[in-house]
Amino acid sequence: MTLQTIADRVGVSRMTVSNAFSRPDQLSAEMRRTILAAAADLGYVGPDPSARALARGTTGAVGVLLTESVGTAFLDPMAAAFFGAVAEELAPTGMAVVLLPSIGSEGMIPARDIPMDGALVYGCAGDYPAVDWLVKRRLPLVFIDGDPVDGASSVLLDERQGSRLGAQHLLDLGHRRIGILTMNPDAPPGWAPDAASVGSNFVARERQAGWVEALGEAGVTPVVMQVHDNVEPDVSEGARALLAGPDRPTAVLCFSDLMAAAVVHAAEDAGLRVPDDISVVGFDDSPLSRRLRPALTTVHQDFDAKGKAAAHALTSSIARFRAGDAPAPEQHRILVDLVVRDSTAPPPST
Incomplete structure (x- = not known):
């Protein structure tokens, strides 16, 4: 079955049939419907995608590079919300989204081998x-x-401002014994108290810098507890360790809502009440923050805006690349704000 077969059936040129599949804007809606109906009747599914990609010089697909496996990434509600926004924004363009694990298997390296027109690099270290x-x-x-990376566009949250907002909220409530529960993937698996290194993870580095700066300006030195990753059981072990010391903090700033939930549960297990005995602040404003009891005070990030900005920056870069224009990197910084709910209150009187 070929394009010429369909052209003969409809009584048009082979190019007209080709346009029905590849350049529909060149035909009237009625003519395209007639051609597609004839193709369906003859059992023709369309031009070979590989050949069409060669002819166009484009694959019609964009990659999303993950820090972990595809399955692990979708266990993260923040990643899932971001991917959903990206996919929705790209849907009208007709471009497909290809999820790329950061490592391959059996000689296959997805970032090297999979055809794509461009890629979103989500949370990956540059090295x-x-x-x-x-x-x-x-x-x-x-x-x-x-x-x-130099010459590439970027979409970043205002991480430092977000963590400063959380720290300042606790300071304004009167807290001075404040703990930080954060992540450092460069640290050994498990947890480590008072870790000095912030590691290579951009988000963790920026959030910890904001907390330490804001607290330091108020003369407060926080107790920092780092866990290897933002997953169980690391977060629960770190939360229990942070609350176990003799100088237990009256408030805790957390890298994520997941870590904040772990602190709330660890406090309950220790017989402490949130927020009467200990206040907890999360980060991200994920659905978990609203399901938790008490509802979590947290830093809100706009996943929809972040996904749309990323998709727009990528399609713009791809369009310039196809046109042979020089790169024009875009830098988008997504603003954040603090959502105050029920997990924070003034420190208990001593």
């Missing part, structure tokens, strides 16, 4: 081998929640 492959391919790239 990941997969990022290096994307850069070598000279693809249009947009970095989200990670250290951007």
